[in-house]
Amino acid sequence: xxxxxxxxxxxxxxxxxxxxxxxxxxxxxxxxxxxxxxxxxxxxxxxxxxxxxxxxxxxxxxxxxxxxxxxxxxxxxxxxxxxxxxxxxxxxxxxxxxxxxxxxxxxxxxxxxxxxxxxxxxxxxxxxxxxxxxxxxxxxxxxxxxxxxxxxxxxxxxxxxxxxxxxxxxxxxxxxxxxxxxxxxxxxxxxxxxxxxxxxxxxxxxxxxxxxxxxxxxxxxxxxxxxxxxxxxxxxxxxxxxxxxxxxxxxxxxxxxxxxxxxxxxxxxxxxxxxxxxxxxxxxxxxxxxxxxxxxxxxxxxxxxxxxxxxxxxxxxxxxxxxxxxxxxxxxxxxxxxxxxxxxxxxxxxxxxxxxxxxxxxxxxxxxxxxxxxxxxxxxxxxxxxxxxxxxxxxxxxxxxxxxxxxxxxxxxxxxxxxxxxxxxxxxxxxxxxxxxxxxxxxx
Numbered sequence: 001x002x003x004x005x006x007x008x009x010x011x012x013x014x015x016x017x018x019x020x021x022x023x024x025x026x027x028x029x030x031x032x033x034x035x036x037x038x039x040x041x042x043x044x045x046x047x048x049x050x051x052x053x054x055x056x057x058x059x060x061x062x063x064x065x066x067x068x069x070x071x072x073x074x075x076x077x078x079x080x081x082x083x084x085x086x087x088x089x090x091x092x093x094x095x096x097x098x099x100x101x102x103x104x105x106x107x108x109x110x111x112x113x114x115x116x117x118x119x120x121x122x123x124x125x126x127x128x129x130x131x132x133x134x135x136x137x138x139x140x141x142x143x144x145x146x147x148x149x150x151x152x153x154x155x156x157x158x159x160x161x162x163x164x165x166x167x168x169x170x171x172x173x174x175x176x177x178x179x180x181x182x183x184x185x186x187x188x189x190x191x192x193x194x195x196x197x198x199x200x201x202x203x204x205x206x207x208x209x210x211x212x213x214x215x216x217x218x219x220x221x222x223x224x225x226x227x228x229x230x231x232x233x234x235x236x237x238x239x240x241x242x243x244x245x246x247x248x249x250x251x252x253x254x255x256x257x258x259x260x261x262x263x264x265x266x267x268x269x270x271x272x273x274x275x276x277x278x279x280x281x282x283x284x285x286x287x288x289x290x291x292x293x294x295x296x297x298x299x300x301x302x303x304x305x306x307x308x309x310x311x312x313x314x315x316x317x318x319x320x321x322x323x324x325x326x327x328x329x330x331x332x333x334x335x336x337x338x339x340x341x342x343x344x345x346x347x348x349x350x351x352x353x354x355x356x357x358x359x360x361x362x363x364x365x366x367x368x369x370x371x372x373x374x375x376x377x378x379x380x381x382x383x384x385x386x387x388x389x390x391x392x393x394x395x396x397x398x399x400x401x402x403x404x405x406x407x408x409x410x411x412x413x414x415x416x417x418x419x420x421x422x423x424x425x426x427x428x429x430x431x432x433x434x435x436x437x438x439x440x441x442x443x444x
Contacts, residue, residue, distance in 0.1 A: 015027050015029075015388070016028045020035075020047075020048035020049065021047075021048055021049040022047040022048065022049060022414070022416065023035045023047050023413060023414050023416070023417060023421060025048075025393065031391065032391065033388065033391055033392065033393050034391055034392050034393065034421065034424060034425065034428065035047070035393045035413065035414070036392055036393055036394050036411050036412070036413050036425045036429070037393055037394050037395045037410060037411060037412050037413070038274075038275070038279070038412050038413060038414050039279050040393065040395060041246075041274065041395060042213070042246050042251060042274055042275070042364065042395075042410070042412035043274045043275065043278070043279040044278055044279040044414060045249065045250060045251065045274075045275035045278045045279075045321070045325070045414055045415050046278045046321060046324060046325070046414055046415065046416060047414040047416055050278075050280075050324075052320060052324060053278070053280050053317055053320055053321060053324075054280075056316055056317060056320040057280065057281070057313060057316070057317050059316075060076065060312055060313045060316040060317075061313060064312055065312070065313060066311065066312065066313075067312060068307065069305070069309045069310040070305055073310075074310065074312040074315070076312045076313075076315035076316040076319060077097055077310040077311075077312065077315040079315075079319055080095070080097065080285075080315045080318055080319040080322075081094065081095040081096075081097075083319060083322060083323075084255075084285065084287060084322075085287065087255050087256075088256060088266075088287070089259070089266070091266035091267075091289055092256075092266070092270065092287040092288065092289055093288060093289060093290050093293040093294075094287065094288050094293045095285050095286065095287045095288075096285065096286050096302065096304070096309060096310065097283055097284065097285050097309065097310050097311065097314060097315055097318070098283075098284045098285070098286065098306060098308075098309055099282045099283065099284060099306070099308055099311075099314075100136070100273060100282060100284055101136055101243075101245030101246070101271065101272075101273035101274060101284050102135075102136025102137045102138045102141055103136075103138070103284060103306070104136075104245065104271035104272070104273055104284035104285060104286050105135045105136045105138075105140075105141040105144070105207075105241075105243055105245065105271045106136065106138040106140045106141050107271075107286050107304045108207075108241050108243075108269045108270075108271050108286050109127065109140050109141065109144060109205070109207075109241070110140075110303075110304055111269055111286060111288070111292065111296070111302065111304065112127075112204050112205040112239050112241060112268075112269060112292075113125070113204060114296065114299070114302070114303060114304075115239065115292050115295050115296065116204055117299075118295045118296065118298065118299040119295060121201070123201055123202055124201065124202060124203060124204040125161050125202060125204060126161050126162075126163065126198050126202045126203050126204055127143070127144050127159075127161055127162045127163070127203075127204055127205055127207060128162075128163050128164070128165060128191070128194060128195070128198075128203060128205070128206045128207070128238075129144040129145055129146060129162060129163070129164050129165075129206075129207045129208075130146070130164055130165055130166065130167040130207075130208055131146040131164040131165070131166060131167060131403070132146055132147055132167055132212075132215040132216060132399070132400070132402065132403045133145045133146055133147070133164075133167055133207075133208070133209060133212065133215050134147045134150065134209075134213065134214050134215040135207060135209070135243050135245075136245070137150070139154065139157055139158060139159070140159065142154055142158060143158040143159035143161075143162045144162055144207045145207075145215070146164050146215075146403070147214070147215050147399065147403055148399065148403040148404065149398075149399055149403070163194060163198060165187070165190050165191050165194050166187060166190065167212055167215065167216060167219070168183070168184070168187055168212075168219065168221050168222050168225055169216065169219065169401070170183050170222040171357055171359075172401065179223075180222035180223035180224060180225075181222075181223050181224035181228075183222055184221075184222050184223065184224040184225040184227075184228045184229075185224065185228050187225065187228070187229070188225075188228035188229050188231065188232050191206065191229060191232050192232045192235075192236075195232070195236050195238065200236035200237075200238070203236065203238050204238070204239065205238060205239040205240070205241050205268075205269075206229070206233055206238055206239070206240055206241070207241045207243065208229070208240075208241070208242060208243065209242070209243040209244075209245075209246070209247060210242050210243070210244050210247050210248065210252070210256075210257035210258050210260075210261055210262065211246075211247035211252055211257055211260075211261055211360075211361050211364060212247075213245075213246035213247060213364075213410070214246070214395075214397050214400075214410070215397075215400065216366075216400050216401075216406075216408070217366040217367075217368055217397050217400035217406065217407075217408020217409070217410055218359065218360050218361075218364055218365055218366025218408070218410055218411075219359065219366065220252075220261055220359065220360065220361045221261055223263075224263070226258075226261070226262045226263055226265040227263050227264065227265055229265075230265045239268040239269060239292070240265070240267045240268050240269075241267060241268065241269045241270070241271070242257075242258055242262075242267035242269075242270045242271070243270075243271055244256060244257045244258070244270055244271060244272045245271055245272060245273040245274055245284070246273075246274055246364075247361070247364055248270075248272040248274075248275070248276075249272050249273075249274060249275030249276045249322075250275055250325050250330065250331050250334055250362075250415060251274070251275050251334070251362055251363060251364045251412060252334075252361040252362040252364055253331060253334050253335040253338060253361060253362030253363075254331060254362075255322075255325075255331070256270070256272075257361075258270070260361055260362065261361060266289060267289065268288070268289045268291065268292050269286065269287070269288055269289070269292055270286070270287045270288075271284065271285065271286055271287075272284065272285050272287070273285070275321075275415075276318050276321070276322070277314060277317050277318040277321055278317075278321045280317050280321070281311075281313060281314040281317045281318065282314065283311070283314040283315070283317070283318045285318075325415060330415040330416065331362075331415070333415060333416070333417070334362045334363045334415050335362055337363055337413075337417050337418075337419070337422050338360060338361070338362040338363045338364070338365065340419065340422050340423075341360075341363070341365050341411065341413075341422050341425065341426065342358055342359070342360055342365055344422065344423060344426040345358045345365070345367065345426050345429070345430070346358050348426050348427070348430040349367075349430055349433065352430075352433060352434065352437065353370070353437075354369050354370050354371060354379070354433065354437055355367060355368075355369060355370075355433065356368045356369060356370045360411075363411075363412055363413055363414075363415060363417065364411075364412050365410070365411040365412070366400075366408050366409070366410050366411070367408065367409040367410075367411070367429070367433075368400065368406070368407070368408050369383070369407040369408065369409070369433075370407070371407040372405075373398070373399075373404050373405050378396075378398040378407060379398075379407040379436070380396035380397055380398050380407040380408060380409060381396050381398070382436050382439075383396060383409055383429075383432055383433055383436050384396035384409065386432040386433075386435055386436050387409075387428060387429055387432040389432075390428050390431060390432050390435075391428060392425065392428040392429060392432070394409050394410065394411060394429065395409070395410040395411075395412075396408070396409055396410075397409075397410060409429065411425065411429075413425065
């Protein structure tokens with residue numbers, strides 16, 4: 001591996017991949033790596049090398065590569081919007097397609113503002129998010145989210161119109177003998193207090209990940225959370241924006257993550273990305289419920305516009321990805337293999353002191369570890385490095401308790417993962433955790 005790189009993102013070269021098929025990457029060294037996190041960030045939900053998808057891409061290129069959405073519509077974006085909205089249980093009425101999760105979440109915030117201006121309530125400028133939370137890398141969503149390590153250098157540029165309430169962390173934060181439902185009610189009460197302090201007439205929206213991803217190392221909501229939150233939002237007529245960039249598109253076991261964890265709650269505005277196009281194209285989406293859709297249309301249409309919005313190639317590929325997921329009943333596999341992954345991890349890591357928690361939804365699983373922030377390199381980074389040496393690709397996050405403390409390994413293999421591959425992921429990760437634990441004992 002080269003020590004230098006022309007890439008801006010890294011000071012030294014990343015391991016160089018020369019090819020990939022399914023859930024395996026082949027490096028220039030000849031080493032084969034099993035992919036337990038869909039390309040590194042829960043994106044590549046169908047694995048690499050899918051010829052059906054490449055055929056659709058080529059066919060669309062030959063038919064029509066590009067049309068600016070403000071001048072010309074295209075059938076692929078229409079078909080994809082219908083596919084998604086028709087499977088939302090009647091909750092979502094319209095969609096637009098962008099390029100990244102950050103862009104989709106930024107657009108969602110702008111959409112909420114446009115809604116309230118159209119409603120004749122321009123005083124609604126304040127956003128309530130959660131801490132810790134992560135919604136993307138643009139300045140708007142860095143403000144709405146709150147992961148200190150990702151925000152600090154940009155702090156002087158961030159919006160002052162954002163506020164934060166605690167993200168749900170039931171296992172660490174519940175009171176003695178407090179049920180999940182009672183804990184959820186307490187967090188909803190904290191949200192209501194925040195709304196009252198800001199002034200309900202000033203609050204534009206509440207922003208939350210359906211299942212928290214990188215900020216907490218995968219954290220599904222406790223029982224009763226979204227119904228309790230929605231009751232407060234409805235009381236003060238505040239929009240609910242759900243971030244399903246990482247947890248949606250089938251990752252949590254249903255097409256939409258709110259169908260898996262929302263307990264009947266439907267967002268007013270929702271963003272999805274990553275698994276939407278399985279990494280074959282850069283694509284994301286913003287979807288809207290009935291009242292937002294109606295208001296925007298009455299106001300003359302959505303003002304947000306980018307050159308590559310509703311890109312026909314991206315939409316054609318994303319539609320094919322979602323059709324394959326549905327045709328091959330892959331969401332059933334997501335649920336079954338996710339249960340297998342959690343069960344086998346819990347069994348294999350029994351007695352390993354540094355393993356604090358294993359949780360998740362579908363093929364979106366987090367392993368929370370106990371390790372001090374003073375450790376250099378951090379514990380999660382050490383385990384990720386060790387798993388790579390052992391032939392496994394995972395995602396490592398630090399600060400997943402309070403933005404500083406907390407170590408987590410995130411897993412999210414492709415929806416096509418087999419029983420045997422799940423067991424191999426468990427074996428390699430457990431082996432790596434044990435080896436890192438042994439190395440730490442030697443250091444001490």
